[in-house]
Amino acid sequence: MPEFWSNLGSIVWYTLTLIIFISYLFALFSIVGDVMRDRSLSGGIKAVWIICLIFFPFLTALIYLIVRGGGMAERSLAQAQQSKAAAEEYIRSVAGSPSDEIARAKSLLDAGTISDAEYEKLKAKALS
Template identity: 35%
Template sequence: MGTYLAYDYPLLGAFWTMLWLFLWILWFILLFRIIVDIFRDDDMGGWGKAGWLAFVILLPFLGVLVYVIARGKSMGGREIKHARAQQKAFDDYVRETASGGGGGRSHADELARLSELRTRGDITEEEFRRAKALVLGDDAPSGSASTTAADTGATPRG
């Protein structure tokens, strides 16, 4: 019986079966990506999501085709936005964990933020020096003529 099976199912038939199986699996992957994209889209309201979901589930082949035509271009943008948000969350987690996990910012983070503020022109050079001295824990910020005893924590002599 085994030898007759090889003759009844030629190589071209096996090729077509594998092709249809591949396309079927590809369609399922696309269907699930579309369902995830429907729920991920913050711009679409609840009724829009419900409508697209019903369309994609009740008329699967037509629904997937129409969704890809109508909203396929923005699917990539939402995917990139989601990937960037995940990467930022991961980077923030690594940064927080590496700095001791105390919930506070490290000196390097504070100095980088101060440098960015100075570069944008939000703070002056003098304000940058005072803030840098506070971050680094110096007792008296250098170069500040307007620093009072209350600013440095020293007691006035009298």
């Protein structure tokens, strides 16, 4: 029976160590992303943060989260809003309006390319 508990303790310790390491990696990637995303930092300051993260990773990550952690969420939110606005603008530019589709169908009807029934079908589709 003691061997079982010894192995169980090793499994729990290994699992806990793995969870802590993965959590640290998530925090590290988040910090590097935030450093690169922040437009208020100069290139030299960004380089200093990255170099410190390489040579003193745990201490630098802790200091960064204490000093600049409050702005991380704001910068992330601003980036998400900018990405959403760009995606919506692209969708609007590609989609076109129903009046554009009806005008295109009318020009096809006037050119004799489509029949009246096809024009009405395209018009109904554009309005739906």
